[in-house]
Amino acid sequence: MKFNNHNVFISPHAKIGKNVRIGDNTSIYDNVRIDDNTTIANNCVIGEPLQDYYFSEHYENPETVIKSGALIRSHTVIYSGSEFGENFATGHRITIREYTKFGDNCRVGTLSDIQGYSTFGNHCWLHSNVHIGQKSTIGSFVFIYPYVVFTNDPTPPSDISIGPTVGDYFQIAVFSVLLPGVQIGVHCLVGAGSIVGKDVEDFQLVLGNPAKFVKDVREIKDRKTGEPHYPWPYRFNRNMPWADSGFDYWLNKR
Amino acid sequence: MKFNNHNVFISPHAKIGKNVRIGDNTSIYDNVRIDDNTTIANNCVIGEPLQDYYFSEHYENPETVIKSGALIRSHTVIYSGSEFGENFATGHRITIREYTKFGDNCRVGTLSDIQGYSTFGNHCWLHSNVHIGQKSTIGSFVFIYPYVVFTNDPTPPSDISIGPTVGDYFQIAVFSVLLPGVQIGVHCLVGAGSIVGKDVEDFQLVLGNPAKFVKDVREIKDRKTGEPHYPWPYRFNRNMPWADSGFDYWLNKR
Amino acid sequence: MKFNNHNVFISPHAKIGKNVRIGDNTSIYDNVRIDDNTTIANNCVIGEPLQDYYFSEHYENPETVIKSGALIRSHTVIYSGSEFGENFATGHRITIREYTKFGDNCRVGTLSDIQGYSTFGNHCWLHSNVHIGQKSTIGSFVFIYPYVVFTNDPTPPSDISIGPTVGDYFQIAVFSVLLPGVQIGVHCLVGAGSIVGKDVEDFQLVLGNPAKFVKDVREIKDRKTGEPHYPWPYRFNRNMPWADSGFDYWLNKR
Numbered sequence: 001m002k003f004n005n006h007n008v009f010i011s012p013h014a015k016i017g018k019n020v021r022i023g024d025n026t027s028i029y030d031n032v033r034i035d036d037n038t039t040i041a042n043n044c045v046i047g048e049p050l051q052d053y054y055f056s057e058h059y060e061n062p063e064t065v066i067k068s069g070a071l072i073r074s075h076t077v078i079y080s081g082s083e084f085g086e087n088f089a090t091g092h093r094i095t096i097r098e099y100t101k102f103g104d105n106c107r108v109g110t111l112s113d114i115q116g117y118s119t120f121g122n123h124c125w126l127h128s129n130v131h132i133g134q135k136s137t138i139g140s141f142v143f144i145y146p147y148v149v150f151t152n153d154p155t156p157p158s159d160i161s162i163g164p165t166v167g168d169y170f171q172i173a174v175f176s177v178l179l180p181g182v183q184i185g186v187h188c189l190v191g192a193g194s195i196v197g198k199d200v201e202d203f204q205l206v207l208g209n210p211a212k213f214v215k216d217v218r219e220i221k222d223r224k225t226g227e228p229h230y231p232w233p234y235r236f237n238r239n240m241p242w243a244d245s246g247f248d249y250w251l252n253k254r
Numbered sequence: 255m256k257f258n259n260h261n262v263f264i265s266p267h268a269k270i271g272k273n274v275r276i277g278d279n280t281s282i283y284d285n286v287r288i289d290d291n292t293t294i295a296n297n298c299v300i301g302e303p304l305q306d307y308y309f310s311e312h313y314e315n316p317e318t319v320i321k322s323g324a325l326i327r328s329h330t331v332i333y334s335g336s337e338f339g340e341n342f343a344t345g346h347r348i349t350i351r352e353y354t355k356f357g358d359n360c361r362v363g364t365l366s367d368i369q370g371y372s373t374f375g376n377h378c379w380l381h382s383n384v385h386i387g388q389k390s391t392i393g394s395f396v397f398i399y400p401y402v403v404f405t406n407d408p409t410p411p412s413d414i415s416i417g418p419t420v421g422d423y424f425q426i427a428v429f430s431v432l433l434p435g436v437q438i439g440v441h442c443l444v445g446a447g448s449i450v451g452k453d454v455e456d457f458q459l460v461l462g463n464p465a466k467f468v469k470d471v472r473e474i475k476d477r478k479t480g481e482p483h484y485p486w487p488y489r490f491n492r493n494m495p496w497a498d499s500g501f502d503y504w505l506n507k508r
Numbered sequence: 509m510k511f512n513n514h515n516v517f518i519s520p521h522a523k524i525g526k527n528v529r530i531g532d533n534t535s536i537y538d539n540v541r542i543d544d545n546t547t548i549a550n551n552c553v554i555g556e557p558l559q560d561y562y563f564s565e566h567y568e569n570p571e572t573v574i575k576s577g578a579l580i581r582s583h584t585v586i587y588s589g590s591e592f593g594e595n596f597a598t599g600h601r602i603t604i605r606e607y608t609k610f611g612d613n614c615r616v617g618t619l620s621d622i623q624g625y626s627t628f629g630n631h632c633w634l635h636s637n638v639h640i641g642q643k644s645t646i647g648s649f650v651f652i653y654p655y656v657v658f659t660n661d662p663t664p665p666s667d668i669s670i671g672p673t674v675g676d677y678f679q680i681a682v683f684s685v686l687l688p689g690v691q692i693g694v695h696c697l698v699g700a701g702s703i704v705g706k707d708v709e710d711f712q713l714v715l716g717n718p719a720k721f722v723k724d725v726r727e728i729k730d731r732k733t734g735e736p737h738y739p740w741p742y743r744f745n746r747n748m749p750w751a752d753s754g755f756d757y758w759l760n761k762r
Binding site for chain 3 (some may be wrong): 007009011025027029030043045048049053056061075077093095108111113115129133147149151154155156157158159175177179193195209
């Protein structure tokens with residue numbers, strides 16, 4: 001249904017791998033590299049040019065790399081200068097600006113808006129409508145739920161940009177904000193509707209506006225079973241590299 | 255302006271009724287049924303295939319039904335397997351995933367993101383940028399204001415999905431969240447910026463993070479007149495079935 | 509890359525100035541006036557018709573005016589009946605409804621949703637995902653950060669619409685709301701996650717839900733230097749008319 005080679009634009013300066021499908025009404029611009037076994041669905045723009053394109057005669061698009069196994073859903077705009085690890089997957093209408101780097105096995109949900117100049121580790125799952133400001137640094141196995149915002153300007157408006165830094169296994173719930181420059185440890189959890197302005201240490205659950213320490217995440221019980229739910233890698237392994245081996249075995253072997 | 259039959263794709267396996275207009279750059283995929291007197295504006299995708307489409311050779315699109323009188327505005331993506339009652343209307347760029355069921359006379363605003371596997375009654379009005387998680391159950395005459403989120407995972411990440419259940423005549427204001435599994439009665443009101451984690455009984459106004467009972471909605475006065483504003487069906491009837499008869503008469507006759 | 513004259517629709521009733529570039533897959537509808545030196549990128553709709561278009565045989569699109577120097581990024585929908593001052597710039601996928609008026613040098617970020625019937629002064633910068641309800645009145649040099657909502661219905665649902673009024677040099681941070689009819693003075697600042705239900709006087713910082721007075725903005729210190737940061741025009745001048753002269757000189761000369 002989607003792959004009728006209808007109104008497709010592919011730059012002669014793009015490199016397209018084997019077994020790549022490009023949906024109808026999609027445009028692939030200069031210096032985009034799409035590796036094997038990748039699907040770019042309909043109505044996407046890959047390699048969106050930077051601001052200079054509109055104003056400079058000699059503009060050249062920086063390289064965009066989409067590694068193998070990606071599934072980019074419809075109406076997505078990806079700027080040039082970004083790099084995506086293997087098996088990258090998206091929802092619809094996401095916008096990812098220049099110089100964003102994603103590791104392997106990451107997912108980005110519908111309507112998410114990544115402002116660029118940011119780094120993600122592996123296995124990050126961004127749900128719908130996540131907004132990541134520039135200069136953010138995100139670890140691996142990080143879950144970001146809908147309507148979460150990472151900010152970067154401590155005294156707006158200014159030309160200072162200090163993004164948050166987030167450790168592995170982090171989770172942050174709906175309508176929460178990381179304020180500029182906060183540092184978050186590993187295995188942390190931010191509850192819904194929180195504004196986080198201070199650093200958070202490993203294994204902490206924080207909550208509220210301003211966000212305050214509530215308890216160690218290892219004290220949170222599953223509502224049904226009454227057993228601890230965190231650290232979550234012991235309880236959840238769908239599509240995770242420890243799915244077969246268990247988390248401890250995987251950790252030690254790594 | 256919109257209906258020039260330009261770059262339109264209609265699957266031979268779609269069923270299009272009488273007096274149906276399909277806008278330029280719109281795609282209608284397999285097994286979509288569009289009933290009479292319906293307008294699908296430009297740049298829409300109707301019958302978006304499910305995840306399996308990308309991975310299975312023998313994928314078949316489930317049926318999508320849009321009943322008569324619909325007006326779907328531009329850039330909307332509607333997945334297959336969903337059903338829409340009469341006079342369904344949308345803003346722009348909405349995304350509605352599979353197995354969503356809307357009753358009659360519902361409206362969904364610009365940028366809203368319905369994650370599928372959910373049910374809406376009749377006369378539901380969703381404003382812009384509403385996010386409804388999977389497994390939500392919504393009554394009739396429900397107003398959901400911008401940036402409201404219904405969630406479903408009580409201990410994220412997990413594979414458990416328990417959506418909220420919402421009674422008739424419910425209203426929920428901007429930046430509010432229903433947490434997984436909450437049950438909301440009839441004629442309830444959630445104030446702006448609230449996180450609702452506990453069940454709410456009929457006619458309650460709740461507010462805050464965590465949301466707490468404030469007062470019976472029948473005690474809320476109109477700022478100008480000083481008279482009670484709720485239950486709102488006595489004060490508001492635009493496009494409602496009691497517009498001519500009054501709410502009590504309509505209720506008793508029903 | 510973007511300007512191949514491919515699948516472009518321009519109404520014969522549109523007026524296009526000199527040195528105007530129209531991107532691929534873009535539609536320009538009736539009675540749109542685009543002044544000189546303007547770029548409309550790909551996949552945009554300019555002059556989107558009003559509701560009546562779908563129901564009236566004799567519908568005529570009201571005039572849309574985009575003054576010189578604009579840069580409208582991809583997938584943007586601008587309704588007819590609106591007017592944009594010089595050097596208007598947007599991100600991607602914005603929606604601006606009818607009878608919106610922007611002054612000169614304004615910017616609107618990705619995914620923002622302006623509901624129409626509103627007025628903006630000059631040099632307003634709206635970041636991503638800003639939602640402005642109808643009947644809002646906004647001054648000049650106003651910064652609106654992501655996920656900010658201006659509302660207008662004091663007793664929803666109703667047919668009453670009273671938008672907020674906002675003074676010059678105003679800033680409002682992420683996930684904040686102006687409730688219907690609030691009046692905000694000049695040089696005010698609303699902190700992140702605030703719900704503003706009462707009027708705010710000149711130079712006030714307010715915060716919280718409900719938002720309360722915290723301090724005079726002139727008492728806020730820069731974290732690094734310890735010096736006052738506000739009023740911000742003394743500390744920030746990028747693209748501002750006082751960039752060369754300084755704020756005081758510019759103010760006095762005006």
